Amino acid sequence: MTQFHTLRWRVYSLPPQRTRTTCPRTKYNNMTDIEERQSLLGNVNGESEAEEPGKQMSAISDPTRLLHRIVVLIFMCFLGFGELSVIYVVIFAAGALLNRFWLMEVGRFVFGIGGESLSVAQNTYAVNWFKGKELNLVFGLQLSMARLGSTVNMNIMGWVYSRVADLIGSKGPSTLGTALMIGTVFTCFFSLVCALVLGYLDRRAERILKKEQGKTGEVIKLTDVKDFPLSLWLIFIICVGYYVAIFPFIGLGQVFFIEKFNFSPAEARAINSVVYIISAPASPILGFLVDKTGRNVIWVMCAVVTTLAAHMMLAFTFWNPWIAMSLLGVSYSLLACALWPMVAFVVPDHQLGTAYGFMQSIQNLGLALISMAAGAILDNRGYLFLEVFFCACICISLIAVVVLYLVDFLQGKDEGAVDVTFGLDFRVL
Numbered sequence: 241m242t243q244f245h246t247l248r249w250r251v252y253s254l255p256p257q258r259t260r261t262t263c264p265r266t267k268y269n270n271m272t273d274i275e276e277r278q279s280l281l282g283n284v285n286g287e288s289e290a291e292e293p294g295k296q297m298s299a300i301s302d303p304t305r306l307l308h309r310i311v312v313l314i315f316m317c318f319l320g321f322g323e324l325s326v327i328y329v330v331i332f333a334a335g336a337l338l339n340r341f342w343l344m345e346v347g348r349f350v351f352g353i354g355g356e357s358l359s360v361a362q363n364t365y366a367v368n369w370f371k372g373k374e375l376n377l378v379f380g381l382q383l384s385m386a387r388l389g390s391t392v393n394m395n396i397m398g399w400v401y402s403r404v405a406d407l408i409g410s411k412g413p414s415t416l417g418t419a420l421m422i423g424t425v426f427t428c429f430f431s432l433v434c435a436l437v438l439g440y441l442d443r444r445a446e447r448i449l450k451k452e453q454g455k456t457g458e459v460i461k462l463t464d465v466k467d468f469p470l471s472l473w474l475i476f477i478i479c480v481g482y483y484v485a486i487f488p489f490i491g492l493g494q495v496f497f498i499e500k501f502n503f504s505p506a507e508a509r510a511i512n513s514v515v516y517i518i519s520a521p522a523s524p525i526l527g528f529l530v531d532k533t534g535r536n537v538i539w540v541m542c543a544v545v546t547t548l549a550a551h552m553m554l555a556f557t558f559w560n561p562w563i564a565m566s567l568l569g570v571s572y573s574l575l576a577c578a579l580w581p582m583v584a585f586v587v588p589d590h591q592l593g594t595a596y597g598f599m600q601s602i603q604n605l606g607l608a609l610i611s612m613a614a615g616a617i618l619d620n621r622g623y624l625f626l627e628v629f630f631c632a633c634i635c636i637s638l639i640a641v642v643v644l645y646l647v648d649f650l651q652g653k654d655e656g657a658v659d660v661t662f663g664l665d666f667r668v669l
């Protein structure tokens with residue numbers, strides 16, 4: 241199993257023209273070949289339908305062509321634009337309309353289920369369509385669109401609320417509920433339409449590329465989790481250790497800037513949102529950079545170290561916090577577009593959904609627990625302790641990424657492929 245994952249790591253992280261096939265052959269390697277050929281970049285015979293006699297397809301409708309994949313990418317990105325589950329939003333809006341807080345909480349619960357599942361589906365689609373090509377860029381673009389969606393949402397919803405209040409003539413739960421319902425129509429149904437189109441295009445590509453024929457017969461099982469390789473568990477640890485020092489920090493950040501740096505509420509809001517604002521334009525650019533250079537692990541390592549430096553600046557210095565927050569914005573964007581695609585390098589295709597689902601479950605479990613712990617630390621010990629706590633979480637992530645590097649290095653050595661690990665001949669890490 242180990243060899244398989246190591247090999248996949250290599251095959252999928254290499255730019256296509258540099259892919260090598262000289263690693264030891266195992267049954268898993270053969271399976272890898274089949275999976276690779278059945279990816280949406282080509283059918284089992286390496287042909288597209290357009291290449292078959294009498295079946296000419298235009299570039300835009302041929303699933304093997306870049307133009308078609310760009311169309312798919314547009315729908316994939318807009319799928320995350322709403323990033324809300326329709327049934328969520330309706331329950332939440334109904335809670336606001338009826339002035340029932342518990343109903344709004346139920347809505348948040350359903351939103352958690354819907355939003356995160358959407359993310360799992362989005363990641364899996366991205367790998368399916370862009371594996372071995374522009375995968376890091378695609379993850380960066382998806383993140384960028386999600387951030388853009390949140391920004392548009394934050395800016396537009398206040399305006400919608402005011403317009404509804406003008407129409408109804410009062411400000412209250414029914415105004416909030418109506419404004420949320422309008423938001424639902426414009427964002428969630430838009431996302432839903434994208435999901436339906438994407439589903440159709442995916443099925444169509446499967447049919448055209450005869451993907452069924454190339455299937456390995458592997459069945460998806462929840463028990464796959466116990467066979468996950470060490471590399472994947474290390475990716476999970478990096479993910480949890482890192483994100484618990486980002487999302488909860490931003491959640492509590494506004495008061496931090498007011499208390500430690502004497503910022504006004506407006507200034508504190510502005511600096512607190514800079515991480516997400518930077519990530520919108522930076523993620524695709526950094527994703528492109530990672531695609532061009534390879535070596536995802538090294539990039540993740542840089543991102544983790546830079547984030548640690550930013551948190552340490554915030555914790556132990558009174559330097560202008562815009563510097564630390566801008567650094568955090570860039571490093572977060574880099575990590576997001578280099579870490580998530582790595583899952584595709586270490587698990588077989590049929591386990592991708594399970595792996596992404598599991599990664600997000602663990603991430604959210606960590607976020608839920610650490611958010612509570614962070615609140616308690618803040619109440620009892622103050623901001624310095626909280627920052628030290630976040631630094632400790634990032635150190636866990638850093639240890640995991642170093643171990644991941646070493647694991648891949650040692651596995652490469654086992655297979656007589658030291659050059660691959662160090663990326664002398666092949667840009668793997």
Ligand SMILES: C[C@H](NC(=O)[C@@H](N)CCCCN)C(=O)O
Pocket residue numbers: 323355356359383483576580600603
């Ligand atoms: C890419 C990464 N994604 C996540 O953390 C997922 N759990 C989806 C989060 C969706 C937030 N509403 C990220 O956002 O950095």
